[in-house]
Amino acid sequence: MHIVWPILKVLGILVGLYVVWTVYLALVLRWEDERTAGLGYYGQGPAGRERFKRRLRLHARLLQPLLAFNSRLTKVKFRAARVRHGAVSFPPGTCSADSLARAVAYRPRADDVFVVTQMKCGTTWMQHVVYEVLHRGNGTIVESGVTMYALAPWLEGRQSVPMDRAEPLGTERASRIIKTHLPVSLCPFSPEARYIYVARHPVSCFASCMDFVATNVGRMAPDLPAYEEWYRSPDLMWWGTWTDHVKGWWARSRQETNVLFVHFEEMKRDLPGIVRKVAAFLGVAPLSEQELARVVEKCGFAYMQEHQDNFEMHPPHILQTNAEMFKRGTADRHKDVPGDVRKRLNAWVVEEMKGSDYPLAAQYPDVA
Numbered sequence: 232m233h234i235v236w237p238i239l240k241v242l243g244i245l246v247g248l249y250v251v252w253t254v255y256l257a258l259v260l261r262w263e264d265e266r267t268a269g270l271g272y273y274g275q276g277p278a279g280r281e282r283f284k285r286r287l288r289l290h291a292r293l294l295q296p297l298l299a300f301n302s303r304l305t306k307v308k309f310r311a312a313r314v315r316h317g318a319v320s321f322p323p324g325t326c327s328a329d330s331l332a333r334a335v336a337y338r339p340r341a342d343d344v345f346v347v348t349q350m351k352c353g354t355t356w357m358q359h360v361v362y363e364v365l366h367r368g369n370g371t372i373v374e375s376g377v378t379m380y381a382l383a384p385w386l387e388g389r390q391s392v393p394m395d396r397a398e399p400l401g402t403e404r405a406s407r408i409i410k411t412h413l414p415v416s417l418c419p420f421s422p423e424a425r426y427i428y429v430a431r432h433p434v435s436c437f438a439s440c441m442d443f444v445a446t447n448v449g450r451m452a453p454d455l456p457a458y459e460e461w462y463r464s465p466d467l468m469w470w471g472t473w474t475d476h477v478k479g480w481w482a483r484s485r486q487e488t489n490v491l492f493v494h495f496e497e498m499k500r501d502l503p504g505i506v507r508k509v510a511a512f513l514g515v516a517p518l519s520e521q522e523l524a525r526v527v528e529k530c531g532f533a534y535m536q537e538h539q540d541n542f543e544m545h546p547p548h549i550l551q552t553n554a555e556m557f558k559r560g561t562a563d564r565h566k567d568v569p570g571d572v573r574k575r576l577n578a579w580v581v582e583e584m585k586g587s588d589y590p591l592a593a594q595y596p597d598v599a
Contacts, residue, residue, distance in 0.1 A: 252297040259290045267546035273380040302450035309461040334387035339421035344406045349476040351439035352431035353495040360530050364510050365401025368525025373538045386411040412470040415479030428480040431495035433473045433580045434565030447551050474583035481589040
């Protein structure tokens with residue numbers, strides 16, 4: 232009994248600490264969610280955003296023992312980590328049942344420019360290209376300290392300027408720049424609006440998706456087979472599979488003149504050419520050489536990486552207190568994926584793309 236009692240006492244203290252920490256974590260998560268919804272975070276200036284990050288880092292340090300303990304007990308389960316709309320899954324927190332219902336019911340305006348991708352395929356990059364084209368290279372996101380999400384709404388997301396508060400940008404063709412990852416089956420469509428779709432190598436997309444999840448969940452990241460199952464599953468993959476996404480939007484681009492379909496790799500090879508193509512598609516006057524050079528410089532990887540606070544892809548949270556944008560921005564991320572996984576993904580893509588006239592062999596010969 233002399234030995235058992237001290238052990239029980241220590242266990243009681245540990246259980247008590249665990250309960251207190253868990254309640255604390257729940258309160259922090261609620262505070263974090265409330266402070267990042269809408270313009271709560273992205274509507275602040277640089278100083279306000281930095282204050283939020285400092286407070287979040289403090290909470291993260293205080294909660295570190297609990298977070299480390301929990302990460303040993305559980306890994307992310309993609310079947311649980313989702314919110315559904317119809318047959319499509321979406322990331323919880325980023326989207327909600329209400330935000331998805333509003334997105335699908337939205338009626339596009341003639342001045343709307345939708346930037347559409349599957350996740351991790353160059354959305355923020357193309358948003359900035361459109362923004363700078365509309366401003367003819369004289370955009371002031373960095374100089375004014377604002378963020379892209381304070382200006383450009385994310386249609387189905389919860390953490391950006393709301394659709395009804397987003398102002399048209401630019402002068403010659405003042406437009407709202409709307410981000411969405413919605414598949415063609417769910418995205419509101421109007422022949423008056425403009426849609427720019429960006430596709431990326433399917434295995435590069437897979438690699439970047441893995442990086443994104445791992446960065447955001449830390450030691451709770453799942454193993455490689457779980458990522459592969461998630462990516463290939465129309466039931467589990469957020470916003471649907473790469474194949475369904477690309478097939479749907481490629482078909483729409485072939486049917487409608489107000490849909491421009493480009494590739495991430497094209498943007499890497501010839502950004503000036505893509506900028507000219509976007510300008511022509513939006514109907515603005517051709518950019519001068521000087522204007523084009525400014526747009527290309529500001530939309531280059533080095534410039535956006537240097538000013539990544541202005542282009543954050545998601546607000547910071549308790550597991551990722553510094554919300555970073557793309558880390559490498561390379562066109563050949565697929566080479567980082569183990570050969571056996573790459574081979575299986577390539578075979579899956581080829582099989583799933585049968586019946587589509589999407590030029591898979593021409594665009595991605597290593598896949599086909």
